[in-house]
Amino acid sequence: MRQPVMTEAGPVRGIPGRDRSITVFRGIPYAAPPVGDLRWRPPRPPLPWAGVHEAVRFGPVCPQVPGSELNGDDLPMSEDCLRLSVWTGADPADGHLRPVLVWIHGGGFRVGTGASPRFDGEALARRGVVVVTFNYRLGAFGFLATPELSEESGHRASGNYGLLDQIAVLRWVRRNIVRFGGDPGRVTIAGQSAGAGSVNFLSMSPLAKGLFHRAVAQSHARHSRDPDLRYLGTSYRTPADAEAAGARYAAERGARTLARLRSLPWQKLVEGDASAVDSAVETGGPARPPLFRPVVDGWVLPYGYEETYAKGLQNDVWYLAGNNLDESGAVPASAFAEYRALGRKAWRPGAPPVHLTRKDHVETSRLKFGAMADEFLRLYPAGTDDEAAHAHCAAVRDNARISTWLWAKDWSAHAGRPVYTYFWTYAAPVGQSSRRAAHGSDIDFVWDNLHPDHAEWTPEDRDVAETMSGYWANFAATGDPNGPGLPHWPAWSPETPTVMEVGAGFGPIPLADPPRLDFWKRFFLTQQAW
Numbered sequence: 001m002r003q004p005v006m007t008e009a010g011p012v013r014g015i016p017g018r019d020r021s022i023t024v025f026r027g028i029p030y031a032a033p034p035v036g037d038l039r040w041r042p043p044r045p046p047l048p049w050a051g052v053h054e055a056v057r058f059g060p061v062c063p064q065v066p067g068s069e070l071n072g073d074d075l076p077m078s079e080d081c082l083r084l085s086v087w088t089g090a091d092p093a094d095g096h097l098r099p100v101l102v103w104i105h106g107g108g109f110r111v112g113t114g115a116s117p118r119f120d121g122e123a124l125a126r127r128g129v130v131v132v133t134f135n136y137r138l139g140a141f142g143f144l145a146t147p148e149l150s151e152e153s154g155h156r157a158s159g160n161y162g163l164l165d166q167i168a169v170l171r172w173v174r175r176n177i178v179r180f181g182g183d184p185g186r187v188t189i190a191g192q193s194a195g196a197g198s199v200n201f202l203s204m205s206p207l208a209k210g211l212f213h214r215a216v217a218q219s220h221a222r223h224s225r226d227p228d229l230r231y232l233g234t235s236y237r238t239p240a241d242a243e244a245a246g247a248r249y250a251a252e253r254g255a256r257t258l259a260r261l262r263s264l265p266w267q268k269l270v271e272g273d274a275s276a277v278d279s280a281v282e283t284g285g286p287a288r289p290p291l292f293r294p295v296v297d298g299w300v301l302p303y304g305y306e307e308t309y310a311k312g313l314q315n316d317v318w319y320l321a322g323n324n325l326d327e328s329g330a331v332p333a334s335a336f337a338e339y340r341a342l343g344r345k346a347w348r349p350g351a352p353p354v355h356l357t358r359k360d361h362v363e364t365s366r367l368k369f370g371a372m373a374d375e376f377l378r379l380y381p382a383g384t385d386d387e388a389a390h391a392h393c394a395a396v397r398d399n400a401r402i403s404t405w406l407w408a409k410d411w412s413a414h415a416g417r418p419v420y421t422y423f424w425t426y427a428a429p430v431g432q433s434s435r436r437a438a439h440g441s442d443i444d445f446v447w448d449n450l451h452p453d454h455a456e457w458t459p460e461d462r463d464v465a466e467t468m469s470g471y472w473a474n475f476a477a478t479g480d481p482n483g484p485g486l487p488h489w490p491a492w493s494p495e496t497p498t499v500m501e502v503g504a505g506f507g508p509i510p511l512a513d514p515p516r517l518d519f520w521k522r523f524f525l526t527q528q529a530w
Contacts, residue, residue, distance in 0.1 A: 007176045009046040012053045017087065017122045024122070025086040025180070026115075027059035030172040031165065033080035034137060039262045040149055040161060043082060043168040058115035059083025062135050062142075063266040065111060065273050075115060079141065079266050084134035084169055085114065087121030090181020097183035099476040102132045102173060102212070104166060106193030106440070108233060108350040109293045110139050110273055123448035127473040130182035132173060136165035139273040141266070143292035145242035146250060148258050150297075159242045159295035163205070166198055167300075170211035188476040190216035192443055194233035194293075194350075196321070201236070201294050203315050204308045205301055214318040214479050216472065218446070219439060220328070221321035223406035224306035225524040227284035227368070228328060228399065231350060235289040236304065236530075241280060242295045249291075277349040284368040284527075290349035305410075306529035312414025318479030319411065322422030322499070323400040327439035328352045330396040332427070334434045336389050352396075361388035372523055379516050397423075398512040401499050402520045405511055408492045418491040420481055426464050426503025429455040437503060445503075446472050464503060471502070 004011035007028065014025035031043035038044060060078035090098045103119055105112040114133030121131030136142060142162025149158035174184045189212045191199045196217035202208040203215050222229040229235065237245075253268060255261035276291035283289075296304050308314050326332055329352035331339055339354050355361050361382050366373040380395045382388035401423055408419045424442045427435035444450055448469035450457040471481035471489065481489050487506035490496070497517060498508040511517055 004052045005179045007179065008172075010049040010051075010053055012055045014055050014086070017125070019089075019122055019126060022087055022089045022122050022125045025055040025088075027057050027083045027085060028053065028055055029059070029082065030084045030134065031082040031168050034082060034141075034161070035079045037262060039079070039141070040144060040158070040258075042161065042164045055085075058085060058113075059135065061113045061115070062138050063270050064107075064138050065270060075113065081135045082137075082165060082168075084132055084172065085121075086177075086180050087125040087131040088180045088182065089125045089128070090130060092179060092181045096181075097178065097186075098128050098130050098181055099186040099188065099473075100130045100132065100173060100177055100182040100184070101188045101190055101472075101476045102134075102169060104136075104189060104191030104195035104198045105133070106191060106195040106233060107138070108290050108348075109143060109162060109194045109197075110290055110349070112138070112194075117451065118443055118449060118454070119447065120449050120451070121447070123469060124473060127448075127469060129473050129476050130177065130180055132169070132177070134166075134169045136162045136169075138162060139276075139292045140249065140269050143242075143294060144246050144249065145237075145239065145295055145297075146246035146258075147243050149246070150239070150243060152258070155297075155299040157239070157295075157297035157299040159237070159239075159246070160297055160300040163198065163201055163294055163300050164207075166202060167205070167207050167211065170202075170208060174211060185213070186477065187212040188214040188216060190218070190472070192218040192440060193220075196220055197233035197235070197294075200234055200305075201301060203317060203319070204303070204305070204313070205315075206313075207300055209315050212315075212317065214475060215320070216475065217319070217321040218442060219323055220400070221319075221404055221407045221411075223403040223524055224304070224309070224410065224529045225527040226399070226403040226406075227282075227527060228352070228403065229305070229530055230281050231283045231287040231289040232328070232352070233350065235281070235350075236294045236296050236301065237278070239295055239297055241278075245278070245291060275349065285364055286353050287351065288349060304530050309410040309413065314411065314415060316415045316417055318417045318419075318475070319408075319415075320420040320422070320475050320481065321404060321407070322424060322502075323404060324424040324439055324442060325397060325437035325503075326441075327437075328396050328400050329354050330393040331356075332434070332436045333390070335436065336386065355392045356389040357385045358382050358388040361392050369523065372519070372526070375519060376523075379519055398516050399520060401511045402517060403524070405492070405497060405499060406521070406524065409494055412492070412494070417479065420475070420489060420500065421492050422489075422500045422502045423509065424503045425501055425505065428461070429457070442468070442503070445469070467506065468502065
C-alpha cells in the first residue's frame, strides 16, 4: 500500500515499516485542532487539506507534564495533537478486510501518547490486524468541568472531552478504515491502565454504541464495590464534584470567564497537573485519584458502573480483561528493600499504596476493613516486616483476581457475549531494576514488540510474546482468544471461580483459597457501589 489513501479530509501517504509488507501512516489528523474557542468543546471534524498529506511523522504530544516515560520519543507538545496512526499489511484491492485494533494509551488521564515506541503496531499488523493508535486530550484539557462549560454545552455536561476524542477516533475508523484494509464491522478497543479505564467507560457510553465490537481492558476492570476502583484508572467523578473542582482550578489561575480561561497559554494550564489530586474520594486508605478524570455527566456517561450493569445499559461486546501480579500495590520480594527506601517518593495521584512493614500492614488493615480487620489479619497474618510485606502482596493479588471475577459476573448478567479474564504473571525486564510482572509489563508481549532498545530479551521472552500476541490477535478477529497451537483459554463462568494465568504459565488457576475468597466477597458487600 504505497499509493495515497483517500480519507474524509484528503489523501494520505504512508511509509514502509521495517517489514516492507507493512505500511505505516503516522500523524493523520482525526479532528480539528482544539484550540482557541474549540478548547473544552467536543472535537470537530478534521480540516480538509490540499494535496497529499505525507504521513511520515507522529503528531505532537498533547499538553501534559514534561518528562514522563510515556511522553514519546522527544516529540513536540501542542494542543494541535488530535492525530492517529495506522499500521496495515492489507491490500484493499483484494477485498479481504482485516480486524481492527484501536489502542487507547494509559497514563492516569494525565500523561502519555499513542506515539510511544512501545505501541509500534508492526508485529500485530503482520498477524493480520489493522492497528490504530492515537492521542486524546489529557489533564485539564481533556477533563475540566465547570458550571459555565456545562451550561454552554447544550447537554448540561462537561468534563469528558478526552472520552469524546476517543469516540471521534472510533467514528473516524468507521468512516475511513476500509480504505486501509480494515473491517469496520470488527473493531476492538484495547487499552492499559487509564486506557483500560477508557475501555470500560466507552463500553458504558451510549455515544459509542455500535462503534466497536470487542473490548480489552489491561489493568483494570473492577467490581463496582471494590474501593480500589475509586483511585485507579477506572475512577470517575460526579458532575457536582467535577464542576466545583473546575471552578477552583479556574479561580486559581485568575480566570473569571471562559473566554479568559480559553485565552491562557497551554503551559499555564499544565502547571500543577503532576500533583493535582482529588482528596475528597474515600478509598479505604491513603491512595487518591488524579483530579482530572472522566465524569458521570448524564450524557457521555449516563450512569456509574453498578447502575449501568444492573440496568443492562452497557454496549454488549465481547470482553477480555485482567490484572498483573506486581501491581495495585503488590511488588516482588526482590523489590521490598527498594520500595521501603522510596517510601512516599513512590507515590503519585492514582497510584496504589505499598505496605511493607508490619505497622503499616496492621494500621491500614484496620482503616480499610473496620469490623472485619481482625478476620483479615487472621487470613493474612504477619509477625515481622517481611511477613507483612508478603501478606500485603498476597491480599492485593487476591483482591484483584476476585474483584475482576465479580465484575465479570455483574457485566454478564445482562450481556450476551463471552468474557475472558486473565492474570499476568511473567517477570519481564522492562522499566524496572529487576524483572517483575509489573504494571504495564504485559504491553510489550501483547504487541510482540520486544525491541532491543527497550530491554535485553531472552528466547523465553519471545516465546511468551508469541503466545500473548496470538491471543490478542485472535480476540480481535473473532472475539475468542483461542486458536491453533495456543493453550486453551476458557471463557469466564459463574460456576468456576478461576482466572486464566498468562505469562509464567498458561492455564486456569483458582482466584484464592476458599476462606479468603469468601472474605473478599463479604467485604465487598459492605462497600458503597460505584
